[in-house]
Amino acid sequence: MSEVVVRHNAERHRFEAGSSEKAALLNYRLHGNVVEIVHTEVPPEYQGQGLAAKLVTAALEWARAGGHKVMPTCSYVKTFVAKRSEFADLL
Secondary structure, eight states: OOOOOEEEEGGGTEEEESOGGGOEEEEEEEETTEEEEEEEEOOGGGTTSSHHHHHHHHHHHHHHHTTOEEEEOSHHHHHHHHTOGGGGGGO
16 A cells, blocks of 8 residues: 545534545544544555554644544554553543
8 A cells, every 4th residue: 555644524513534435544532621532434545554543643743743642442442542651641
């Protein structure tokens, strides 16, 4: 797969990567100043290429830039944040 661009689709409360018909997604909800990351989904043809990590990193960096806290309810995001101390301040 060529370099994948992660896009923030604020209108749909999600981050997207890949082609529009087969996009990998990270969905979130805003609760005031808290970003709840609820789901990450990567189509089978994109799995194993680090795409979920790119989506999560983009979402966490966006949250940090906006001064938000993060509540990860997605199991992948919980594990991702637990393994990376650079994002601990967002919880």
